[in-house]
Amino acid sequence: MTHTPSSKTALITGASSGIGAVYADRLAQRGYNLILVARRADRLEALCAQLSKAHGIQAEAVAADLTNDQDVARIEALLATRADVQVLVNNAGIARLAPAAQTSASDAQTQIALNITALTRLTQAAVPAFVAKKQGLIINIASVLAVHSMAISAIYSGTKAYVLQYTRGLQQELAETGVQVQLVLPASTATELWDLSGVPLAALNKDTLMTTEHMVDAALAGLDQGETITWPSVADASLWDKYDAARAELFANTQAGKPAPRYQIA
Secondary structure, three states, X not given: OOOOOOOOXXXXXXXXXXXXHHHHHHHHHOOOEEEEEEOOXXXXXXXXXXXXHXXXXXXXXXXXXXOOHHHHHHHHHHHHHOOOEEEEEEOOOOOOOOOHHHOOHHHXXXXXXXXXXXXXXXXXXXXXXXXXXXXXXXXXXXXXXHOOOOOOOXXXXXXXXXXXXXXXXXXXXXXXXXXXXXXXXXXXXXXXXXXXXXXXXXXXXXXXXXXXXXXXXXXXXHHHOOOOEEOOOOXXXXXXXXXXXXXXXXXXXXXXXXXXXXXXXX
């Protein structure tokens, strides 16, 4: 496979199924060549063949376990050196939904490694190259659980809260560079993640469950409309504005330099 600086390529993690596979299809429709990253090489190869035939693009499968340091390093090198890569979709993630007291150290570490460490390392690898070209797009997939925790989601919610705050800081940093950064916060989406999480997909309320196709199409519509933060299932966009305004007011009120009156002993 040959690449030229003028060709445009999207690198998508967690691309062998679900949200990542739909992003691959939609970006291929938009004329992007693809680098698809996931653990399951057979699925990646089949998807690459399918999308190449359907959309007339080039698609490359890269089998990698992004909880493995050496595999992450391989993808970092691709992002740092491939001039044709213009889009990074950080979609790979995992949930282990159980009380913290019943979650093994290994399960906790796996969530942190994939949801936080890999996403951060790949983004950090892409940013210098994108800034140097004064163009590029990073899409970070978080979750509505970035702003909400349940008794079984302390670790998962914590990882997605990191993605939210990391991405928002990055957006401010890159605001004048020509590099776009979109944060996507899906609610319950029909993917294989659920059956691996400890909460089977069949146990969810079907009325609250979005298809992967609808989720990705909504996220890309938000991107096309210039959104930096997209809530695919939230109809009233003003809810986020109110939430963010309250957050900003709360932060402003922390800058007092002395204890709040209720903590001062008479």
